[in-house]
Amino acid sequence: xxxxxxxxxxxxxxxxxxxxxxxxxxxxxxxxxxxxxxxxxxxxxxxxxxxxxxxxxxxxxxxxxxxxxxxxxxxxxxxxxxxxxxxxxxxxxxxxxxxxxxxxxxxxxxxxxxxxxxxxxxxxxxxxxxxxxxxxxxxxxxxxxxxxxxxxxxxxxxxxxxxxxxxxxxxxxxxxxxxxxxxxxxxxxxxxxxxxxxxxxxxxxxxxxxxxxxxxxxxxxxxxxxxxxxxxxxxxxxxxxxxxxxxxxxxxxxxxxxxxxxxxxxxxxxxxxxxxxxxxxxxxxxxxxxxxxxxxxxxxxxxxxx
Amino acid sequence: xxxxxxxxxxxxxxxxxxxxxxxxxxxxxxxxxxxxxxxxxxxxxxxxxxxxxxxxxxxxxxxxxxxxxxxxxxxxxxxxxxxxxxxxxxxxxxxxxxxxxxxxxxxxxxxxxxxxxxxxxxxxxxxxxxxxxxxxxxxxxxxxxxxxxxxxxxxxxxxxxxxxxxxxxxxxxxxxxxxxxxxxxxxxxxxxxxxxxxxxxxxxxxxxxxxxxxxxxxxxxxxxxxxxxxxxxxxxxxxxxxxxxxxxxxxxxxxxxxxxxxxxxxxxxxxxxxxxxxxxxxxxxxxxxxxxxxxxxxxxxxxxxxxxxxxxxxxxxxxxxxxxxxxxxxxxxxxxxxxxxxxxxxxxxxxxxxxxxxxxxxxxxxxxxxxxxxxx
Numbered sequence: 001x002x003x004x005x006x007x008x009x010x011x012x013x014x015x016x017x018x019x020x021x022x023x024x025x026x027x028x029x030x031x032x033x034x035x036x037x038x039x040x041x042x043x044x045x046x047x048x049x050x051x052x053x054x055x056x057x058x059x060x061x062x063x064x065x066x067x068x069x070x071x072x073x074x075x076x077x078x079x080x081x082x083x084x085x086x087x088x089x090x091x092x093x094x095x096x097x098x099x100x101x102x103x104x105x106x107x108x109x110x111x112x113x114x115x116x117x118x119x120x121x122x123x124x125x126x127x128x129x130x131x132x133x134x135x136x137x138x139x140x141x142x143x144x145x146x147x148x149x150x151x152x153x154x155x156x157x158x159x160x161x162x163x164x165x166x167x168x169x170x171x172x173x174x175x176x177x178x179x180x181x182x183x184x185x186x187x188x189x190x191x192x193x194x195x196x197x198x199x200x201x202x203x204x205x206x207x208x209x210x211x212x213x214x215x216x217x218x219x220x221x222x223x224x225x226x227x228x229x230x231x232x233x234x235x236x237x238x239x240x241x242x243x244x245x246x247x248x249x250x251x252x253x254x255x256x257x258x259x260x261x262x263x264x265x266x267x268x269x270x271x272x273x274x275x276x277x278x279x280x281x282x283x284x285x286x287x288x289x290x291x292x293x294x295x296x297x298x299x300x301x302x303x304x305x306x
Numbered sequence: 307x308x309x310x311x312x313x314x315x316x317x318x319x320x321x322x323x324x325x326x327x328x329x330x331x332x333x334x335x336x337x338x339x340x341x342x343x344x345x346x347x348x349x350x351x352x353x354x355x356x357x358x359x360x361x362x363x364x365x366x367x368x369x370x371x372x373x374x375x376x377x378x379x380x381x382x383x384x385x386x387x388x389x390x391x392x393x394x395x396x397x398x399x400x401x402x403x404x405x406x407x408x409x410x411x412x413x414x415x416x417x418x419x420x421x422x423x424x425x426x427x428x429x430x431x432x433x434x435x436x437x438x439x440x441x442x443x444x445x446x447x448x449x450x451x452x453x454x455x456x457x458x459x460x461x462x463x464x465x466x467x468x469x470x471x472x473x474x475x476x477x478x479x480x481x482x483x484x485x486x487x488x489x490x491x492x493x494x495x496x497x498x499x500x501x502x503x504x505x506x507x508x509x510x511x512x513x514x515x516x517x518x519x520x521x522x523x524x525x526x527x528x529x530x531x532x533x534x535x536x537x538x539x540x541x542x543x544x545x546x547x548x549x550x551x552x553x554x555x556x557x558x559x560x561x562x563x564x565x566x567x568x569x570x571x572x573x574x575x576x577x578x579x580x581x582x583x584x585x586x587x588x589x590x591x592x593x594x595x596x597x598x599x600x601x602x603x604x605x606x607x608x609x610x611x612x613x614x615x616x617x618x619x620x621x622x623x624x625x626x627x628x629x630x631x632x633x634x635x636x637x638x639x640x641x642x643x644x645x646x647x648x649x650x651x652x653x654x655x656x657x658x659x660x661x662x663x664x665x666x667x668x669x670x671x672x673x674x675x676x677x678x679x680x681x682x
Contacts, residue, residue: 079326082324082326086322086324086325089317092317093317093318159325162322162325162327163328166328259322260323261322261323261328263322264322267318268318286318287316288319
């Protein structure tokens with residue numbers, strides 16, 4: 001399902017759709033065939049991860065773990081075990097705010113019908129949250145309570161961007177990037193050596209760019225309150241939910257972070273969103289470059305190398 | 307924010323780097339590279355230029371299929387200078403000139419959290435032929451914060467000196483290594499490497515008349531390294547300490563400090579300082595000679611009694627200081643030029659933890675290396 005390859009000098013752009021997002025592979029190559037081969041490897045990798053970590057496919061590992069919640073152990077493969085170890089680091093580094101068991105809150109929050117949940121609906125979901133409850137031993141995992149769920153959606157897209165970029169780099173790509181719905185991994189600069197100019201979307205105006213960041217290598221990821229939200233009685237409810245209160249966060253409109261890997265950039269951005277007013281101190285302490293826009297529209301930033 | 311506290315950002319990034327297929331501890335080289343270097347070495351003593359070495363070398367690294375790396379190197383040394391003498395204090399040496407050629411090849415397979423290397427090589431001079439094979443493996447923990455290192459190698463040397471002092475002699479060595487590298491927070495890495503070398507065979511210098519060394523030589527060593535990254539300047543400090551002790555009763559201590567400082571415009575400066583001290587081998591004798599036979603025979607020398615003896619300066623007790631500076635310049639994205647200068651000074655009086663061997667002449671050496679590396 002590779003869309004038409006559009007030639008732009010010696011860089012090629014291959015748009016595609018994956019993980020419910022608009023995606024693009026852009027690569028500097030010696031010709032269309034070469035570009036297509038490189039891009040195909042990246043897109044195949046994105047599709048592999050999408051299928052493997054889908055919550056909706058019965059044969060996917062996450063669906064299996066969730067289906068056996070309250071019952072049995074599930075054997076983990078190396079990749080999944082590594083991602084779960086990563087999730088554990090996120091849980092500790094965020095003081096419990098980034099919790100991959102908090103996906104059950106989606107049952108209480110109905111974004112399609114734009115309905116604020118009733119207190120007992122929220123309480124039921126909250127009772128099933130808690131990374132500390134998850135049992136792990138010898139490469140196996142078990143969710144102890146029936147109805148508990150794991151969800152890799154908090155970093156799956158960024159992980160796929162990193163893996164896809166690595167696939168292209170392994171095949172010799174030196175220039176280009178993988179962009180999965182705004183989470184980017186830049187393999188290397190444009191063929192002439194200059195940086196890619198990556199625009200950051202205005203969180204209140206989808207058509208407007210509020211900043212442009214030059215990136216030669218590394219990753220940029222953004223977490224915002226504008227990806228999925230509804231407004232009810234003058235209040236905005238976004239899809240980033242605090243696992244403690246069960247309510248959407250409200251302090252930041254968006255947080256963009258630059259890091260060597262998209263998964264690290266995205267995790268920092270999401271944790272900053274979840275930490276609300278403490279998010280700025282968290283970003284400062286990370287030492288990474290960021291651009292954060294608070295609920296009043298004020299910009300906070302730190303440049304790379306500061 | 308306290309600089310000493312590990313930043314959560316650092317922990318997340320480290321955890322991310324540990325994920326498979328991204329950037330593990332062991333990364334196969336992504337680019338092929340070729341390095342051409344030229345080394346010029348000259349050592350000297352007061353009023354005497356001793357050995358000079360001119361040594362061009364070529365190294366090639368080829369990534370294969372993203373999981374393998376093939377590395378090959380060729381070195382040719384042209385050695386000229388004063389022939390070996392009894393003690394360094396004795397002058398009047400004749401000149402010699404010699405050529406050594408060496409080649410080695412290694413193949414590394416990279417796994418998600420491990421690597422395995424097999425290497426073999428050969429070095430050949432007219433009177434000395436050395437071959438080795440070695441294997442090395444690294445294994446990292448799931449979080450990639452700890453890496454274990456295992457190594458083993460064997461070397462087989464054949465010694466056939468032109469003066470026929472001995473004929474078809476052999477030396478075999480077995481080399482074992484065990485190490486661990488530990489990430490200590492976001493800015494520090496520590497490493498401990500323990501080594502054991504077991505040698506059997508001919509260790510004497512056939513060109514020295516009074517040089518008889520034991521036919522067994524075992525050595526144990528411990529190396530402790532600590533690298534610290536200064537995030538304010540982007541510089542890295544590398545501190546190391548090495549201790550060795552061997553069956554000759556020779557003990558040595560080495561402390562080295564390097565400071566890698568990246569500058570604007572693709573320049574990197576690396577000044578370094580190394581302190582070294584060693585005790586004498588138990589069969590080393592000072593330059594005091596027998597009154598009947600004169601040099602090179604030590605007092606009380608008997609032709610009948612074969613006992614271990616050596617006047618080799620390298621087995622004496624002394625201390626040494628090395629100062630160096632490396633300058634690197636990145637040209638474009640794929641080419642690096644480097645230039646390294648090192649000066650070595652050795653004095654008996656600089657020995658630490660004891661007195662130096664008496665009567666040793668001062669000794670110094672200077673080495674200059676220039677190189678170019680290209681990646682593609």
